[in-house]
Amino acid sequence: MVPFRTLLLSTGLLILAANTSFAHSYGPAVRVTAAPGDDARSCTACHAGTLNSGAGSVKILLQSGTVYVPGVKQRVIVQVSDPDQLRWGFELTARLNSDLAKAPAGEFTPVDNFTQVICEDAGPKPCLSGVSFVQHTTAGTRNGTRGGAAFAFDWTPPGTNAGPVTFYASGNAANGTGTSAGDLIYTSSVQLNAITAAAPTISAIVSSATSAVGNMAANSWVTVYGTNLSATTRLWNDSDFVNGGLPVTLDGVSIVLTANNAPRRGYVGYVSPNQVNFLIPSDAGSATVQVQVKNPAGISPQVPMTTAAGSHQLITLDGKFVYAVHADGTLIGKSGLLAAPNVTTPANAGEVITVYGTGMGATTPALISSQVPTTANSVATLPTATIGGSPAVISAARVIPGAPGVYQVTLQVPAGTLAGDQPIVFTLGTTGSVPVLITIR
Ligand code: HEC
Structure with a gap:
């Protein structure tokens, strides 16, 4: 057996x-x-x-x-x-x-x-x-x-x-x-x-919020235009964040920021052949920064960018009209500003609204520049605001958990603001944001 x-x-x-x-x-x-x-x-x-x-x-x-x-x-x-x-x-x-x-x-x-x-x-x-x-x-x-x-x-x-x-x-x-x-x-x-992509080149550096050229703020979104920047086209996604850390490269594409001979990385949020969006680290000081796009095919020549406090911008829906919401969270804007199914309605004089911006300065407690914010830290210094040239009272300004580089500001439209498209400007120190428009009923 x-x-x-x-x-x-x-x-x-x-x-x-x-x-x-x-x-x-x-x-x-x-x-x-x-x-x-x-x-x-x-x-x-x-x-x-x-x-x-x-x-x-x-x-x-x-x-x-x-x-x-x-x-x-x-x-x-x-x-x-x-x-x-x-x-x-x-x-x-x-x-x-x-x-x-x-x-x-x-x-x-x-x-x-x-x-x-x-x-x-x-x-x-x-x-x-x-x-x-x-x-x-x-x-x-x-x-x-x-x-x-x-x-x-x-x-x-x-x-x-x-x-x-x-x-x-x-x-x-x-x-x-x-x-x-x-x-x-x-x-x-x-x-x-x-495909062996050719080395990247940069043609322009602008604010992602307004497309304006000029000085850029720490913790603000910046857009680089150029050629051969990336072989792929995509936004960052959940798998790009490791333990809440912001990605310094997407599909092999990174942004090298060199100030005073010390290179560091920007945080990359979007890549495509002709456009890359990146976030300037929140602890970046005022400096002349040489910007380069680096990818597997090579590194671009340096293009200078000046970082400076007070270079904050208001985020726009279309490059012109501010991204703002009513108290119920619905979008502010003239009717038909955005394609359906988006609905936009004008703000009222005297209404309390929320406006979104980028690069609006240090917070208390301070942000950790390499991490996605997890708490709604308030800004250390409130900006001042005008709508239609009249002062608008800001009651709060803070960062948004989960939205790096984006600030939300609560303010009241001045009581006597005239109907129509009015300029809205936030000032920090002595510098105002690039004027953008808000539609008042
Ligand atoms: C060597 C034999 C063999 C090969 C080759 C094989 N299978 Fe199967 N497969 C089975 C058997 C046996 C079962 C039933 C037992 C089970 O569900 O595990 C099964 C079940 C499955 C089921 C569940 C079927 C149901 O109706 O619930 C899936 C899905 C499946 N196989 C996918 C594949 C795919 C895809 C391939 C080819 C890439 C493949 N199998 C190749 C033997 C094989």
Whole structure:
């Protein structure tokens, strides 16, 4: 009689092992994307049915088109859809065209608990050899969801130009029965070419609030215009903040601010090929600062910018009219100022309103320049204000938790203010903000 222990080792454990690496609602086997070197049947190696025979699809969505910049991480979304199905899964791999069966291209990083990365040997990241795969987790299958599901993850391409790369994806539009029957399997692929962007250049530096040129304030938003600034276009998002820290780089793009030979970084909120928005650190002193845009393709020539106290600006909705709200939070402005569904209504003389600005000075307690504000610290010195040339009483001015560089100021429109578009100006010390307009009823 075979000892119990040996029996377990020779059969039971083998079955267990097979289940662990090949049963799939919690993540498929490796090499079932139909890429060269993978099983050409894709998931139909186990799941019944004919590849690509249903009414759905698996799509590979690339936010900057079919290109990559060496070393610059990009977001990839795999969308599995089918009109009739209820549960979703996928597997994607990236290969160098120079050896599609064996050469891995770059590295995957999950951004939530819907995806995971496994290596050729079915182990977790980091993959020391062989190709790798990003695929669904049990949570990612979103059992019971109709129509389809999207899987987002990041891909960091090779650090140097490695020529064309191809992504291969297979998707399972499943019926949610917890078996491999009745599911529909789809495949697709897309080729990405390397682009070596030219070095960036700066053509203008303006206030993001008003588009005005001139001095800029600490803790204010500044816009840089130019060429080849970024390969991608996007705003910062939650994953760019680590422990409440403001990002100093988005998709490899950073702002270098050099004053008195000491370089430091601005905080980057938006990147695109021709425009980058950044926040000047709240502890920046008055100085002539050399501004440079740095990205993987190079660093721009220096362009001077002067930082000075009293260079605060009022934020505008359209470059001209101030961003302000009534006590109930609805927007102030002439009717039709913004496209529908936004509604704007004029302010009344005597009304207490809230106006938004940037770079309005130090707060008590002081801000930590590298951190997103978490409390509504008041400004150390209240500005003074005029509307239509008459003094308007400011009752409070503070920063907004979660909104770096943005201040909110509560003030009363002077009682006798005339109807129409009136200039509004905030003064700190001896300097006024660039006049912008507010519409009075
Ligand atoms: C080696 C065999 C095998 C391969 C290859 C395989 N699966 Fe599966 N899959 C199974 C089995 C067995 C089940 C049922 C058990 C379970 O749910 O874990 C299953 C279940 C699933 C389910 C849940 C189905 C439902 O209706 O509830 C999803 C989703 C899934 N697999 C996705 C995939 C995807 C995507 C691929 C290809 C990238 C794939 N599987 C490849 C064997 C396989």
